[in-house]
């Protein structure tokens with residue numbers, strides 16, 4: 001899932017300063033699961049904003065709405081009948097959702113209430129961890145199912161570096177060395193021959209370096 | 223036992239403090255209350271095993287939210303007592319009422335939401 005962090009109330013209040021009528025939009029997908037921008041978090045943020053404004057004797061009107069997704073037209077279109085009643089849209093979806101709203105409602109100011117951070121997994125309730133950086137050319141078959149791009153601090157393709165010590169990464173003593181994990185796993189799988197193979201220099205154009213990516217399935221197009 | 227506790231405390235009964243969610247506490251502040259405290263069972267004695275421990279964490283979280291909002295974290299607290307501790311109930315009620323009195327009325331109350 002896509003994992004995000006709520007922005008601080010201070011930052012959100014600054015963005016909202018000129019506005020009194022706010023449409024606060026959550027998203028029912030990833031940010032709900034990562035407890036950042038679902039219906040509950042929409043409720044909490046709306047309450048925080050109202051309390052904060054009331055404390056300072058300022059008005060604010062907030063409509064709370066949580067869409068099934070903010071990255072698909074059919075859901076974004078659901079706000080069309082009333083979006084015009086609000087001065088600003090504050091979105092708690094990931095960056096993709098926020099942008100799609102802004103693209104759809106061109107005359108509306110759309111503000112982000114979250115910082116979108118990573119593609120990851122739920123380690124335990126309340127704890128999420130990064131796993132993939134969407135590099136566009138997956139090498140997990142070479143690395144025992146552990147991603148060297150996302151889990152090595154330097155995204156080394158042939159690691160570890162000299163900073164790996166006792167299984168920890170040099171950038172943070174609490175951080176596991178991604179390459180130590182890969183080696184341990186390959187050993188356990190009896191696939192150390194894969195470790196001996198040198199992974200060639202990566203063509204980063206399949207990642208962000210080639211500009212924004214697009215995927216097309218002609219058979220599905222209408 | 224006919225114990226007295228401050229009359230300005232309104233008791234809201236819930237089946238377990240684990241039922242009290244973050245938003246519920248925030249909403250009470252929106253309605254203008256000066257403070258909220260949860261009276262949970264003793265730790266380790268929750269009928270639902272972890273309800274009061276979860277409530278404790280939520281109260282901690284609400285403290286950070288109230289701090290962010292500018293109402294101050296002291297307006298919400300968690301206490302634990304057993305249903306046999308009537309004395310303790312009255313004592314906590316007085317303690318919390320005193321604490322809130324010292325903090326003064328909620329700045330949200332003066333101006334209606």
Ligand code: SF4
Nearest residue numbers: 132133135138139147
């Ligand atoms: S190699 Fe690329 S696609 Fe595969 S998990 Fe890592 S970042 Fe994601």
Ligand code: SF4
Nearest residue numbers: 152160161169177178
């Ligand atoms: S110590 Fe390990 S994880 Fe950290 S940069 Fe070096 S190889 Fe990567």
